[in-house]
Amino acid sequence: MTNSFSNIYAIGIVTLVAYLVADLLKEPPIYDSLLQAMSGQSNLESVQTFFQTKVPVVANYTDIQLQDLALPDGTLIVSIRRNGTYIVPLGDVKLEPGDELQVSCERGRLKDAKAFFQSN
Known part of the structure; x- marks a missing residue:
């Protein structure tokens, strides 16, 4: 996006930490949540x-x-x-x-x- 690789390690670490935190908190993936909101579903287990x-x-x-x-x-x-x-x-x-x-x-x-x- 920035035409530079100078921040690639920092971006990788932040991505990994965000993934681990979401996994530990048992948060559903963001696109699944958005799909449920768009389709009006209330059941998170569907x-x-x-x-x-x-x-x-x-x-x-x-x-x-x-x-x-x-x-x-x-x-x-x-x-x-x-x-x-x-x-x-x-x-x-x-x-x-x-x-x-x-x-x-x-x-x-x-x-x-x-x-x-x-x-x-």
Whole structure:
């Protein structure tokens, strides 16, 4: 980031200490906490899993804003790849045929999430 390696040892030590402190205090990883906050989950023990899918040519969920999409509970679109470019899945984005999706869902609801994206 700074185009210099003069502080690499100090940064490494601080990173290691931060990791050990978080591990000793049993703090959940920050990105897991952010995902739970974004998806409205209150259960800290829920296990998330990810899968990839592609939007088919004929799907009943295209041309609908993500905020209006009736995704199964605990399901979150993490990223959208369209024509080789990654798109941040904000609420006003609409899915298009051929989009490649990275989807996160609770492990127990994986079947429902996959069924949603395979339905026409």
